[in-house]
Amino acid sequence: MTNLRQQALDSIRQANHLVFLTGAGVSTPSGVPDYRSLSGVYTKTGMAQPEYLLSHTCFLREQDLFYQFVKQLYHPQARPNSVHLKMAQLEKEKPDTWVISQNIDQLHRKAGSQQVVDFHGSLYDVYCSKCYQQVDAWTYLEDNQHAGCGGILRPNIVLYEEGLEEMAIYQSQQVLKAADVIVIAGTSFKVSPFCQLIYYKSPDSQVIVVNQDDVYLSVPYTMIQEDVVSFFKDI
Known part of the structure; x- marks a missing residue:
């Protein structure tokens, strides 16, 4: 085990105010496809601009097209995986643990996490x-x-061309300001404004990124380029 990985694990264990920022990579082990990989829901459409299918315009103008696409996003058979469960366990051990998620599948809540911001x-x-x-x-x-x-x-999901819920933004900002350790997990962290939340962190907080692909931030961070399941099993 590398020193950097061990230090990241130790920081998470020792955190007092822990915040997870999660993306599709946390849910893919549960059988929920992501959006942009080779097997992602956008890729399978074959469209040059598949985001249109999740836009406010599509909902208003082509309701049947919107409906048929959105139905594919439901995976009722999916169950929380070890990453969801570990985050829920950490909340029990550390009451100031929060999850801010881009995911719309509710798996964090099904795992038992109660302090969750469903950002989208x-x-x-x-x-x-x-x-x-x-x-x-x-x-x-x-x-x-x-x-x-x-x-x-x-x-009630945030479509392209729609604004975010003000309460989700406010709650996320307050949680991040109080965090001493922030873990970005299973996301390329490119979707705006979710990726901009990092600017609300305390200057003294530590940022850890756990993702299979590189993530680039404009704030100091520790990069653990690894599958989230393998990393979280060691916490």
């Missing part, structure tokens, strides 16, 4: 875009039309 929303929070009544996600997967008023149902 959740697939399992579904509402009617006409009357705003909340609807069960399983009802949505059967039909995107609200039986109550005839409006179009949608999950």
Whole structure:
């Protein structure tokens, strides 16, 4: 075990205010595809600009196309993996542990984490875009039309061209300001404004990145280029 890896593990174990910033790489071991890899959901569309399928414009103009794509993002058979479970365990051991996640699959919460900021929303929070009544996600997967008023149902996720929830931004900022150790896990950390959250960290906090591919930050950080599952099993 390299000294750098051991130091990173020790820092996480000794942290008082621990924050995880997580991306798709934390959920792929649970069988949830990412977006941009060779097997990712965007790649499989064959479109030059697949982001359109998750845009506000697509939702308004091509509701059937939007619906068919979004249904592919649901993986009800997926279960929290060892990384989700380890983060939940650390929250029990260290009450000031938080997760700020780009993922919309709710696996952190299913693992038992309670201090979670769903930065991009959740697939399992579904509402009617006409009357705003909340609807069960399983009802949505059967039909995107609200039986109550005839409006179009949608999950409460942040689409391209839409603004983020102000509370998610505020809560993330406050959590990061208080952190003494920040772990960026399973993400290339390129999606804005999620990647800009790092600028709200305390000047004294330590940043650790655990990812198979290089991640480049403008703040000092320790890079652990490794699969997240293999790293987290040693915490």
